[in-house]
Amino acid sequence: GAASYGTSSGSVSKLIFRQLFEKESSTYTYLLADASHPDKPALLVDPVDKTVDRDLSLVKELGLKLIYAINTHVHADHVTGTGLIKSKVPGVKSIISKASNAKADLFVEPGDKICFGDLFLEVRATPGHTQGCVTYVTGDGPNQPQPRMAFTGDALLIRGCGRTDFQGGSSEQLYKSVHSQIFSLPKDTLVYPAHDYKGFTVSTVGEEMQYNPRLTKDEETFKNIMANLNLSYPKMIDVAVPANMVCGLQDVESKAA
Amino acid sequence: GAASYGTSSGSVSKLIFRQLFEKESSTYTYLLADASHPDKPALLVDPVDKTVDRDLSLVKELGLKLIYAINTHVHADHVTGTGLIKSKVPGVKSIISKASNAKADLFVEPGDKICFGDLFLEVRATPGHTQGCVTYVTGDGPNQPQPRMAFTGDALLIRGCGRTDFQGGSSEQLYKSVHSQIFSLPKDTLVYPAHDYKGFTVSTVGEEMQYNPRLTKDEETFKNIMANLNLSYPKMIDVAVPANMVCGLQDVESKAA
Numbered sequence A, B: 001g002a003a004s005y006g007t008s009s010g011s012v013s014k015l016i017f018r019q020l021f022e023k024e025s026s027t028y029t030y031l032l033a034d035a036s037h038p039d040k041p042a043l044l045v046d047p048v049d050k051t052v053d054r055d056l057s058l059v060k061e062l063g064l065k066l067i068y069a070i071n072t073h074v075h076a077d078h079v080t081g082t083g084l085i086k087s088k089v090p091g092v093k094s095i096i097s098k099a100s101n102a103k104a105d106l107f108v109e110p111g112d113k114i115c116f117g118d119l120f121l122e123v124r125a126t127p128g129h130t131q132g133c134v135t136y137v138t139g140d141g142p143n144q145p146q147p148r149m150a151f152t153g154d155a156l157l158i159r160g161c162g163r164t165d166f167q168g169g170s171s172e173q174l175y176k177s178v179h180s181q182i183f184s185l186p187k188d189t190l191v192y193p194a195h196d197y198k199g200f201t202v203s204t205v206g207e208e209m210q211y212n213p214r215l216t217k218d219e220e221t222f223k224n225i226m227a228n229l230n231l232s233y234p235k236m237i238d239v240a241v242p243a244n245m246v247c248g249l250q251d252v253e254s255k256a257a
């Protein structure tokens, strides 16, 4: 990930941006902050419990004020870091979509904006991998990052997409979500997924529209592909989903009970 | 890694940029290309043999013309992809420093420029991890990427540095190299290392000057730290170094012999 971006209009976006990788679950966590604001307000997208200390030291070293810990969806392959972050940094609010039915401090719906300083993420509903999946897209405007950036969770992966056979998944819904909510973005929009298993770090909307082996197909073919993946049962799902439904705070809650 | 960069002067750099990860050796490979040139000339920094097919498909999909496969140094932990790339894409030239004493098509020395389209990498000598280590830095100029990017190999890692106990390494030399050749760059220069083991993807010169746990120390302390790392013998070194001394072409050569 790059540290900062310029805009093609000549003004410079004040985004501080870092992409962080958790090897065991191949998860990407993203740190975004507005460097132009005196507080340098920051948010983390899809933090992982195991790498919370790494992420929080980086936040501290960069002089940022973490205000939000956000999830794209209820993950089945790792425990979210949001609960742990909240216990370590008082004042941080956790965010997830209302459609996920999970616990969090704040719930977002399609069209909502998550503001940090003068920058913001726009919420787009992209269900299909899970019923509550959303994609967070950087703002469209003169002082927002250019090109735009889409944090697609597991809805759209680089040359792939998330499975649709658990957590209220639906291949029909996922197809519609990606085509209407992600492929409708400008082609140079940077695609930052929740995972990558082949070592890719970023793609673009244009690239996925042209080369995604699943989502370039017609809807029927896509549904057939998704119905015949023959994937094994997600090995972390029985631990991760209950934890993530309560924001990774299951231990804190059970200790308190 | 980000796909493209704007410049703070208002003109837009035409750099296409991708950071790629090889999990087994935790190696980063970097793809750079000039999108403004009709051929879209491209180069790969530190390609790994195991991920050559992934890298070459990406080159093809992005419509780039690969002209150079470059190494920062003779790696001891993985076999370079340069030989394999040359066998798969005729016309690609391999590049390494003259000081490495390794085989390649082209040898670079400090101050040399490696041009691809209107963009270029500048060669800086940063010995100490190995005798032949160099850092490749994007150009300084109105149409070059802003902020600048430094591909530091194992000379400077994020919050770390390469070991100095093999391959003509010297902690004294490494200390001088990093301070004189890397820490002298603008503070916002992006640091892209050859490896990361903690999931970081990028840092900046300013950040490493402030937070690198080794290189912020005085030279004597640094030398003591490096002398007392108690690292085990590099497990790939006896395979990787002989291969990398001949550009990863050991098999081709032995078959031809």
Ligand SMILES: [Fe+2]
Binding pocket: A073, A074, A075, A076, A077, A129, A154, A162
């Ligand atoms: Fe998921």
Ligand SMILES: [Fe+2]
Binding pocket: B073, B074, B075, B076, B077, B129, B154, B162
């Ligand atoms: Fe090395």
